[in-house]
Amino acid sequence: MMAPAVGRLLAAYLHDGTRHPMLERWRPERFALGQSQRREDMIIG
Amino acid sequence: MGRRDAPLPEAVDLAIIGGGVMGLATAYELSKRAPERRICVIEGSYLVSGASGRNGGGVRSQWGDAGNVAIMRESLAICRGLAQTLNINLWFRRGGYLFLARSDASAARLARNIAVHRSVGAPTEQLTAREAKELVPELDVSNVRAATFNSEDGVVFPWPFVWGYASEASARGVAIRTHTRVTGLGEARHAGHDGYDLTLHTGESLWARRVLNATGAWSPVLNEMLGIDLPNRPHRHEIISTEPLKPFLDPLVVDLDSGLYFSQSTRGEIVTGVTMHDVPGGEDDRVNLGTSLEFLERMAANLTAVLPLARALHPVRQWSGPYDISPTATPSSVALLDTPTSSRCVASRVMDS
Incomplete structure (x- = not known):
């Protein structure tokens, strides 16, 4: 459950524009731009 | 906490769509940092009805990507x-x-x-x-x-996460409306600001300067209303x-x-x-x-x-x-629609791909 940490990151961004590096990594443009990103392979269940 | 008859303001600084743990954690954290902001959470069903109430409650750092581990x-x-x-x-x-x-x-x-x-x-x-x-x-x-x-x-037992965040966010003035579906979402200006008009299945509407699409697996439905096509x-x-x-x-x-x-x-x-x-x-x-x-x-x-x-x-x-x-099994922060301009930019770039 990432929500407790990610909720803080999003709130910080919404409050004063602070962009955590993970929010940058998760920008959707990566799909359009063909940016390679390691696939998370530890999804279980 | 959330209620199906919770009053909604006519205009808010942030409308969070989706009353799961992601949306409510963000509402809670932002309400702590910026108590003056008008925030609402709109959930289509009851709290914990979605993925936040249906998982095994695992919280682990054993992932394969260093960023995810951190x-x-x-x-x-x-x-x-x-x-x-x-x-x-x-x-x-x-x-x-x-x-x-x-x-x-x-x-x-x-x-x-x-x-x-x-x-x-x-x-x-x-x-x-x-x-x-x-x-x-x-x-x-x-x-x-x-x-x-x-x-x-x-x-963890995931349900109290949702209830706890909802209770504390509500105590800080966040309006949490349950059993209310968003049926329309489009760009609109209000009081000189860019933003979004939200239409609800109840016939109500409100304007939001920003929208957080926190509906997880249901997010493509809302993204489609803005012409955004992501591969999740x-x-x-x-x-x-x-x-x-x-x-x-x-x-x-x-x-x-x-x-x-x-x-x-x-x-x-x-x-x-x-x-x-x-x-x-x-x-x-x-x-x-x-x-x-x-x-x-x-x-x-x-x-x-x-x-x-x-x-x-x-x-x-x-x-x-x-x-x-998503194709890389990683999140997308497109859910955060800062302004209509940025959402249009995202939409065009993604749809051109």
């Missing part, structure tokens, strides 16, 4: 004090996560992951099969090649709980080769699921909350191989919930 370590640190902060019992049990590998390929994945975990300070240990059995004597480890264990990982799709995961046993199992155990996981709840039930790449009824792109005999058969075959005492157990409840999966 974020999860932050979540674990927050969880340690969150019950006091939210004034609710989260049933956070820090029994650790025990991963088992039964093939050379899986053993290699675990070995690689240990290096990743240690690079960001996670205390994951490499174990032998014998050491894994010392942790959980009831396991059959006859085919286990390698194992890893992280004592910081744990399991829902993937159904089933789960069961069994009749209860006397407590014996501290860690959550994962069999990496089959994708089986199981833990023991505070009520003694074994809560377990297994990876289904070929989800029955999962051919289309819509969320499907059904259950299947195929899952039950696969889960039972894998569970009894790893935990032989489970042969005597009966399932009590079977349900499902959606994962929201």
Whole structure:
């Protein structure tokens, strides 16, 4: 459950524009731009 | 907390669509930082009706990507004090996560992951099969090649997370409306600001300067209203709980080769699921909350191989919930629509791909 940490990151961004590096990594443009990103392979269940 | 008749302002600084743990955690955190902001949360059904109320409650740092490991370590640190902060019992049990590998390929994945975990300070240990059995004597480890264990990982009861965040956000002035679907979302100016008009199935409408689409696997429906086509799709995961046993199992155990996981709840039930790449009824792109005999058969075959005492157990409840999966199995922050300009930019770039 990432929500407790990610909720803080999003709130910080919404409050004063602070962009955590993970929010940058998760920008959707990566799909359009063909940016390679390691696939998370530890999804279980 | 949330109510179906909670009054909604005509205009807000932030409208969060989706009353799951992601939306409510953000609402709570922002309401602490900026109490002057007008924030509302709109949930189409009841709180915990979505993925936040349908998962196994695992909180682990044992991921394959260093960034994900670091974020999860932050979540674990927050969880340690969150019950006091939210004034609710989260049933956070820090029994650790025990991963088992039964093939050379899986053993290699675990070995690689240990290096990743240690690079960001996670205390994951490499174990032998014998050491894994010392942790959980009831396991059959006859085919286990390698194992890893992280004592910081744990399991929570996910529902109180949602209720706790909702209660504290509500106490800080966040309006939380349940049982209300957003049927329209479009760009609109209000009082000289760019923003969005939201139309609700009740006939109401409101304007929001920003919108957070926190509906997870349901997010493509809202994205479509703005012409945004992202490659994330829902993937159904089933789960069961069994009749209860006397407590014996501290860690959550994962069999990496089959994708089986199981833990023991505070009520003694074994809560377990297994990876289904070929989800029955999962051919289309819509969320499907059904259950299947195929899952039950696969889960039972894998569970009894790893935990032989489970042969005597009966399932009590079977349900499902959606994962929201992207091609890289990583999140997308497109859900945050800063301004119509940025959403149009995202939409055009993604749709051109």
